[in-house]
Amino acid sequence: MSKPLLIITTIIIATTASLGAAIHLAKAEDSMNDQAQVQNHPYLGMWVTGDGRIRQELLPTGRYDEARGNRRSAYQGRYVVSGSHIDYWDDTGFTADGTFVENDVLHHGGMVFYREK
Numbered sequence: 001m002s003k004p005l006l007i008i009t010t011i012i013i014a015t016t017a018s019l020g021a022a023i024h025l026a027k028a029e030d031s032m033n034d035q036a037q038v039q040n041h042p043y044l045g046m047w048v049t050g051d052g053r054i055r056q057e058l059l060p061t062g063r064y065d066e067a068r069g070n071r072r073s074a075y076q077g078r079y080v081v082s083g084s085h086i087d088y089w090d091d092t093g094f095t096a097d098g099t100f101v102e103n104d105v106l107h108h109g110g111m112v113f114y115r116e117k
Helices: 003-030
Strands: 045-049 054-058 063-068 071-082 085-090 095-102 105-108 111-115
Touching: 054 111, 085 105
Parallel strands: none
Antiparallel strands: 045 054, 045 111, 054 063, 063 071, 071 085, 085 095, 095 105, 105 111
16 A cells, blocks of 8 residues: 555544544533433442542432542532443533443443442
């Protein structure tokens, strides 16, 4: 393959991947109003890191409340669960996402959370 063709192919692939991610985020954002929506999924409740330092509660109102160490309600915002994927919108404007890899395990922000029992 010639060098110009290789460059064009690389650009097309990178653009397609970026558009896919943007479409996913736009769909998730479109599914939410400025107000949180009632959530009905199996992941409601408290999620805690293995060391107990971070505690995140997914509320049925479509809101979450995260404590860090001794700091209660350190982060709050809204969320949407779609299948095993979760998107977060913090009240300060920060966005994040995560994946429920099992019913009781959440990977989010480079951390592993476990459902509190």
